[in-house]
Every structure is written in C-alpha cells, then in structure tokens.
Amino acid sequence: MKTETSAYLDVHFPQFEPELREELAEIAEIRNIPAGETLMRTGQNIRSTVLVAEGRLKLYREGHDEGEIFMYYLEPGNACALSMVCGQQQETSGVMLKAIEDSTVILIPVKYMENFMQRYKGWYNFVVETYRDRFEELLTLIDHIAFRAMDERLVHYLDHQRDKLRTNKLHITHSEIATDLHSSREVISRLLKKLEQQGRVKLHRQYIEML
Amino acid sequence: MKTETSAYLDVHFPQFEPELREELAEIAEIRNIPAGETLMRTGQNIRSTVLVAEGRLKLYREGHDEGEIFMYYLEPGNACALSMVCGQQQETSGVMLKAIEDSTVILIPVKYMENFMQRYKGWYNFVVETYRDRFEELLTLIDHIAFRAMDERLVHYLDHQRDKLRTNKLHITHSEIATDLHSSREVISRLLKKLEQQGRVKLHRQYIEML
DNA sequence: CCTGCACGGTGACCCAGGTCACCGTTACAG
DNA sequence: CTGTAACGGTGACCTGGGTCACCGTGCAGG
Numbered sequence: 375m376k377t378e379t380s381a382y383l384d385v386h387f388p389q390f391e392p393e394l395r396e397e398l399a400e401i402a403e404i405r406n407i408p409a410g411e412t413l414m415r416t417g418q419n420i421r422s423t424v425l426v427a428e429g430r431l432k433l434y435r436e437g438h439d440e441g442e443i444f445m446y447y448l449e450p451g452n453a454c455a456l457s458m459v460c461g462q463q464q465e466t467s468g469v470m471l472k473a474i475e476d477s478t479v480i481l482i483p484v485k486y487m488e489n490f491m492q493r494y495k496g497w498y499n500f501v502v503e504t505y506r507d508r509f510e511e512l513l514t515l516i517d518h519i520a521f522r523a524m525d526e527r528l529v530h531y532l533d534h535q536r537d538k539l540r541t542n543k544l545h546i547t548h549s550e551i552a553t554d555l556h557s558s559r560e561v562i563s564r565l566l567k568k569l570e571q572q573g574r575v576k577l578h579r580q581y582i583e584m585l
Numbered sequence: 586m587k588t589e590t591s592a593y594l595d596v597h598f599p600q601f602e603p604e605l606r607e608e609l610a611e612i613a614e615i616r617n618i619p620a621g622e623t624l625m626r627t628g629q630n631i632r633s634t635v636l637v638a639e640g641r642l643k644l645y646r647e648g649h650d651e652g653e654i655f656m657y658y659l660e661p662g663n664a665c666a667l668s669m670v671c672g673q674q675q676e677t678s679g680v681m682l683k684a685i686e687d688s689t690v691i692l693i694p695v696k697y698m699e700n701f702m703q704r705y706k707g708w709y710n711f712v713v714e715t716y717r718d719r720f721e722e723l724l725t726l727i728d729h730i731a732f733r734a735m736d737e738r739l740v741h742y743l744d745h746q747r748d749k750l751r752t753n754k755l756h757i758t759h760s761e762i763a764t765d766l767h768s769s770r771e772v773i774s775r776l777l778k779k780l781e782q783q784g785r786v787k788l789h790r791q792y793i794e795m796l
Numbered sequence: 797c798c799t800g801c802a803c804g805g806t807g808a809c810c811c812a813g814g815t816c817a818c819c820g821t822t823a824c825a826g
Numbered sequence: 827c828t829g830t831a832a833c834g835g836t837g838a839c840c841t842g843g844g845t846c847a848c849c850g851t852g853c854a855g856g
Contacts, residue, residue, distance in 0.1 A: 435724055437732035445727075459717040468724045492703045505716055506670040512723045513646055513679045516656075519730045520767050521648035524843065548804065556731050561843055563804060579803075579852070735813065759834065772813055774834060790822070790833075 379404050379480060382427035386451040390496040397490075403481040407431075407473040414457075414471040422481035424454040429477025434470045437556075442470060443519075444554035446511045447538055455508035458487065458501055527555055528565050532575065536584050544582045590615050590691060593638035597662040601707040608701075614692040618642075618684040625668075625682040633692035635665040640688025645681045648767075653681060654730075655765035657722045658749055666719035669698065669712055738766055739776050743786065747795050755793045 380399040383390065390398070403422070407413055407429070414420070416436040426448045433454065434442040448454060448471070456469055490497040518527050531551065535544050548566065552559045566582070569575045576583040591610040594601065601609070614633070618624050618640070625631075627647040637659045644665070645653040659665060659682070667680055701708040729738050742762065746755050759777065763770045777793065780786045787794040 435727055435731070437728060439732065441732055443727065443731045456720065459713060459720055468721065488706075488709065491709060495699075498699060498702060502670060509667065509670055509720075509723075510679065512720075512727065516646055516654065516723070516727060516730065517648060519727065520646075520654045521650065521652055547802085549802090558844060559804080560806085560845080564806085564843090567805080577804090758832085760832090769814055770834080771815080771836085775813090775836085778835080788834090 379427075382478065382480060386427060387425070387500075389500065391494050394490065394494045394496055398480070398482060401482065401486060405479050405481060407477045407479065409473055409476050412470060412472045413479065414454075414467050414469065416468060416470055418467050420457050420467050420484070422483050423457045423487065424448075424471070425480040425482065426450050426452050427478040427480050429473060429475040431471055431473050431477055431479075432554075434472065434554075435468065436470050441556055442553065443515075443556040445469070445515060446508070449538075453500070453504050455504050457484075458504065524555070524557055524561060525565050525568065528562065529569070529574070531555060532582070532584060542584045544584065545580060546582065547580075590638075593689065593691060597638060598636070598711075600711065602705050605701065605705045605707055609691070609693060612693065612697060616690050616692060618688045618690065620684055620687050623681060623683045624690065625665075625678050625680065627677075627679060627681055629678050631668050631678050631695070633694050634668045634698065635659075635682070636691040636693065637661050637663050638689040638691050640684060640686040642682055642684050642688055642690075643765075645683065645765075646679065647681050652767055653764065654726075654767045656680070656726060657719070660749075664711070664715050666715050668695075669715065735766070735768055735772060736776050736779065739773065740780070740785075742766060743793070743795060753795045755795065756791060757793065758791075 377399055379402050380395065382404075383395040383398055387395065402425075404427070405413075409429075413424070413431065428450055431448040433445045433448060435445055436442045454471065456467060487501075491501065492498075518530060522530070528551070531554065532544065535546065536542060548562045549559045551557075552562045555562070566575065566577060570577050574585060576585060588610055590613050591606065593615075594606040594609055598606065613636075615638070616624075620640075624635070624642065639661055642659040644656045644659060646656055647653045665682065667678060698712075702712065703709075729741060733741075739762070742765065743755065746757065747753060759773045760770045762768075763773045766773070777786065777788055781788050785796060787796060
C-alpha cells in the first residue's frame with residue numbers, strides 16, 4: 375500500500391528513480407500549508423529541502439527595512455533551490471516563502487542531499503536543473519529591476535501571471551501587484567489605467583482581464 | 586614533472602582530491618586573458634566550466650538595451666557558477682566576464698561535470714559551495730538594486746572594493762563605478778563629493794582614498 | 797438597513813537621480 | 827610645445843515614480 379508521500383512523488387517527480395522515491399518517502403516529512411500562510415521567513419534556519427507536492431507558493435526576497443520583492447513561483451514538481459544549497463552547516467534563509475493556495479510540501483532533511491546526489495542520477499539532474507532555472511530567474515529579475523521602467527515591468531508581470539495561472543482573468547489586487555514589484559498601489563493603478571487606455575487590458579473590480 | 590595546470594590546481598584548489606587534480610590536469614584547457622579582455626559575452630554558448638587560476642575577473646549582467654551591472658568578482662580558487670549549471674545541452678550565457686587583471690583560467694568541458702560530482706566529494710562540495718555563495722551574492726545584489734538608494738549602494742560598493750582589493754586607495758574612475766552600479770558619472774561624482782564632505786573618503790585624481 | 801472596510805481612482809506635490817552642456821586639469825603622443 | 831583624449835566638476839533642467847490626501851463604490855456582517 376502506497377503512502378501519501380509516495381503518491382505525491384510518483385505524480386510530480388516521475389523522473390526520480392523508483393528506489394529514490396521509496397527512500398524519499400521513508401525519510402520525508404510532509405506538511406500542509408493553508409493559503410496565505412508563510413512557510414519560511416528571512417533569517418530562519420534551514421534544515422530541509424523543500425519539494426512542492428500540491429498548491430502554489432510565492433517566493434519573496436525581503437528587504438531589511440520592510441518591503442519585499444517577488445522572485446518566483448513554486449509549483450508542484452518544483453523545489454526551492456535555496457533550501458538545496460544550504461549545506462550541512464546551519465544556513466539561514468534569505469527569503470520568504472508564502473503559500474497562495476492551500477499547499478502541500480515534502481521536506482527532506484539536508485543531510486541526505488550529498489548521498490542522493492552521488493547515488494541517483496535522477497536526483498542529480500533535478501538539482502542541477504533547479505539551480506539552472508532559478509539562477510536564470512534571478513538574472514531575469516535583476517535585469518528587470520536594474521534596466522526596465524515600471525510600466526515595462528508591470529506588463530511583464532501581468533504576462534507572467536497569465537502564463538503561470540493559465541487564465542486571462544487575473545484575480546489580484548493592485549496593492550498585491552505593488553508589493554510584488556516593490557512599488558506603490560497608486561503607481562500601479564495609474565499604469566494599469568494607461569494600459570487600459572492602450573487597449574491592452576480591461577480593468578474590473580477584483581480582477582484584471584488581459585486582452 | 587608537474588604541468589602548469591597541475592601546479593595551479595595544487596595551489597588554488599587544494600581541497601580537491603589529488604586524483605581529481607590529476608584528472609583535471611589531463612582534460613583541462615588553460616587560457617591566458619590579458620587585462621581588459623572579455624572571456625565570455627551574453628548569448629554565447631558555454632561548453633566549459635571556468636576555474637580561475639590567476640588574476641581577477643569581473644562578472645556583469647548585460648541589459649538588452651545597452652548597459653550592464655556588476656555582479657561579482659572571480660578570483661583564483663573561484664569558479665563561475667553559471668558555467669557549472671549549464672548542462673550537457675547547449676546553454677547560452679546570460680553574463681559577461683571581463684578580466685581586470687592579466688588572468689589565467691582553467692577550462693573543464695562540461696561533459697565531465699556529472700562524473701566528477703559523483704566520484705569526488707571535493708568536487709561536489711566545491712560546486713555546492715560555489716552555488717551557495719553566488720546565490721547569496723545575487724540575492725544581495727537584488728536587495729541593493731531594489732531597496733537601496735544610490736548613495737548607500739555607492740558606500741557598499743566602495744567598501745566591497747576595499748575588502749576585495751585589500752587597499753584603501755581604490756584606483757578606479759568615476760565612470761567605471763557608474764557603469765558597475767548602472768548609474769551615470771555625474772551622479773557618482775556628486776555622491777562621492779558628498780562622501781568627501783562627510784569625511785568618509787578623500788578624492789584624488791585617478792584614485793579614491795577611503796578613511 | 798446602515799456601517800465599516802477593502803479596493804481602486806485621482807490630483808498635487810516632491811525628490812532622487814538621469815541628462816545636457818560646458819569647462820578645467822592632467823597626461824601622453826607626436 | 828601643442829593637440830587631444832581621459833578624467834572629473836558643476837549648474838540647469840526634466841521626469842519617473844513615491845507620497846499624501848481624499849473620495850467613491852461595492853460588499854459583508856451586525
């Protein structure tokens with residue numbers, strides 16, 4: 375009989391070797407996170423690698439002086455790259471991880487990392503791919519913050535949301551966008567209005583329709 | 586008799602197993618880069634992992650529309666994290682790597698990566714540590730661009746230079762600082778002047794003295 | 797039915813920092 | 827010695843976008 379963990383691994387991590395999945399299922403801790411809850415805060419210690427089994431989480435970098443900026447989504451089949459690099463020694467997280475849907479994560483104590491790396495190609499590839507993707511994402515983020523004006527960043531943000539959430543109706547408030555882009559609500563409202571005038575979006579109460 | 590590559594590895598990568606160093610010495614290509622020259626450009630293919638043997642290189646992210654931003658230094662004993670993640674498949678670089686001193690790098694074809702990862706703990710640890718450090722550096726960079734004003738960023742930049750170059754006299758032009766911070770010379774000059782008035786630096790022709 | 801609150805719109809204002817124009821100084825090449 | 831280029835200083839100006847104040851509207855809970 376299959377455990378819950380094992381079932382999640384089979385569905386979302388099929389590239390792992392069956393024996394790896396078995397091993398993981400034995401040592402993993404599974405945790406449910408209700409929508410809106412924070413799994414990890416800046417400055418917290420990391421003792422486990424986080425694999426996402428269900429739901430959707432948002433990963434933010436927090437500024438020292440209040441404020442945060444959205445980095446990327448974690449979805450089923452993804453892992454938090456940061457929680458993978460943090461080795462044996464007690465590392466502290468530099469990010470904040472928040473569930474935006476009811477989510478389920480699989481926690482693997484970091485001490486097994488090295489062992490799996492060496493014994494399972496599937497795990498090795500997964501880790502390397504995760505690093506690559508996240509690195510790429512961080513570089514893109516740097517681009518945007520450093521080189522692009524707010525209006526361009528907003529358009530990119532909306533496109534990204536549409537692609538990720540697979541819908542043209544984005545149920546997201548102006549303030550939330552402002553937080554994610556580390557701007558302010560008024561600015562976002564103004565820019566959205568501009569986009570509406572350009573016929574690129576349609577604004578509704580509670581959601582934004584992309585054209 | 587030792588080869589040149591082998592000697593570099595012994596000096597700057599002592600944490601590698603002796604057999605690993607031997608293997609590396611056999612497959613490595615060694616390359617000298619005169620100061621000022623660019624080793625890698627955005628969009629170029631990567632086929633080798635870069636280990637730094639001598640000198641000092643600066644790594645930049647380039648914006649699409651002209652402009653660049655300094656990410657970090659590579660020094661002897663360091664490696665370019667990006668060139669490690671880029672797997673078997675032809676990945677293209679998202680960064681620009683420029684020698685600021687006459688430098689020597691050791692190039693290891695990426696196809697050996699996986700093998701070394703599994704066979705040598707020293708290599709595994711090195712790669713993981715490199716990832717962790719670079720990730721951390723990128724996060725710090727994001728912080729600075731997103732949350733800090735130019736004057737604070739400038740101070741941080743100067744401190745960083747002093748630490749890295751181990752000298753209070755920074756031989757660097759205002760324009761170069763401006764490029765690195767993706768600002769403009771005038772702004773940097775103004776801010777430096779402000780710092781001088783606060784007694785935190787002393788400006789000279791061709792160099793900046795930190796107090 | 798009210799009342800409060802979340803959401804969004806809008807005008808007025810301000811400021812960091814980017815841009816432009818221009819100049820003085822130093823260094824080096826011819 | 828002189829021309830030219832790199833470097834740096836400075837004032838004038840502009841603008842993106844952050845901030846403040848305030849309002850309207852729709853909805854949920856008493």
